[in-house]
Amino acid sequence: MPASPRITTIGFDADDTLWQNESFFRLTQDRFTALLADYADPDHLHDRLLAAERRNLGHYGFGVKGFTLSMIETAIEVTEGRVPAAVIADLIAAGREMLEHPIELLPHARATVQTLAETHRVLLITKGDLLDQERKLAQSGLGDLFHGVEIVSNKTAPVYATVFSRHGDGPDRALMVGNSLKSDVIPVIEAGGFGVYVPHGLTWALEQADPPQDHPRFAALDHLGLLPDLVARLS
Known part of the structure; x- marks a missing residue:
C-alpha cells in the first residue's frame, strides 16, 4: 500500500x-502625513498612528476600517482637537478609496x-x-x-x-x-x-x-x- x-x-x-495590499496602506499613510504636516513631522505622525493601530486592534480588528478610525483618532490627538472637519472628511474619503481599490x-x-x-x-x-x-x-x-x-x-x-x-x-x-x-x-x-x-x-x-x-x-x-x-x- x-x-x-x-x-x-x-x-x-x-x-x-x-x-497587493500593504502598498495601498502606505500610500494612504503618506496622504495622512501630508494632511497633518502643519501639526507634526512625518516620523512623529507615523509613531502616533502605529500606537493607535496597536491600541485599537482589540476594538476594531484588522483592516481598512480600523485603520481609518485610527487615522482620525490620531488626527484629533496631534491637533489637540483642532483638526479641521475638511481633514476628517479627506481621511474618510481615503479609507473609502482603499475599500474600492481594484485587486x-x-x-x-x-x-x-x-x-x-x-x-x-x-x-x-x-x-x-x-x-x-x-x-x-x-x-x-x-x-x-x-x-x-x-x-x-x-x-x-x-x-x-x-x-x-x-x-x-x-x-x-x-x-x-x-x-x-x-x-x-x-x-x-x-x-x-x-x-x-x-x-x-x-x-x-x-x-x-x-x-x-x-x-x-x-x-x-x-x-x-x-x-x-x-x-x-x-x-
Missing part, C-alpha cells in the same frame, strides 16, 4: 501573498493556486474586515479554486488547528503560506503544521517577527511560484 501524502491541505494567506494579483498567484488545487485541498485563510475580504476575493477571480475560505478575526495556533481540522486532516498534515511571519508562519508551526514564508517587501510593523530558522517545519521561498516544488518534496 502506498504511503499517505504528508501534506494534504494547503492554506494561502490573501493580502500581500496573493494580491492586483501578485506574480505566480493564480498559477500556483491552480496547480496545487489539482492535488491538494487548498484554503484561503485571511483576517480582516469580512465585507472587504469578500470583495477582494470576488474581484481576484481565484474564488472558485479554493475548497474552503476562512475569514478570521486573528490568526493564532488554536484558530489554525480548528480550520485545518475542519477542512483537512488536521494541522500536522497542513501547510500555510504567507508573507507574515507573525500571522502566517509562527502560529501554524505552533499548531503542528508547516509554515512557509514568502516575503512581500512591504510588511506592516505589527506583523514583523523573527523567523524560526532552525525549525524543521519552517521554509522560506523567494516567490510563490516555488511553492509547488516544495509541496511535492514534502508530500
Whole structure:
C-alpha cells in the first residue's frame, strides 16, 4: 500500500501573498502625513498612528476600517482637537478609496493556486474586515479554486488547528503560506503544521517577527511560484 501524502491541505494567506495590499496602506499613510504636516513631522505622525493601530486592534480588528478610525483618532490627538472637519472628511474619503481599490494579483498567484488545487485541498485563510475580504476575493477571480475560505478575526495556533481540522486532516498534515511571519508562519508551526514564508517587501510593523530558522517545519521561498516544488518534496 502506498504511503499517505504528508501534506494534504494547503492554506494561502490573501493580502500581500496573493494580491497587493500593504502598498495601498502606505500610500494612504503618506496622504495622512501630508494632511497633518502643519501639526507634526512625518516620523512623529507615523509613531502616533502605529500606537493607535496597536491600541485599537482589540476594538476594531484588522483592516481598512480600523485603520481609518485610527487615522482620525490620531488626527484629533496631534491637533489637540483642532483638526479641521475638511481633514476628517479627506481621511474618510481615503479609507473609502482603499475599500474600492481594484485587486492586483501578485506574480505566480493564480498559477500556483491552480496547480496545487489539482492535488491538494487548498484554503484561503485571511483576517480582516469580512465585507472587504469578500470583495477582494470576488474581484481576484481565484474564488472558485479554493475548497474552503476562512475569514478570521486573528490568526493564532488554536484558530489554525480548528480550520485545518475542519477542512483537512488536521494541522500536522497542513501547510500555510504567507508573507507574515507573525500571522502566517509562527502560529501554524505552533499548531503542528508547516509554515512557509514568502516575503512581500512591504510588511506592516505589527506583523514583523523573527523567523524560526532552525525549525524543521519552517521554509522560506523567494516567490510563490516555488511553492509547488516544495509541496511535492514534502508530500
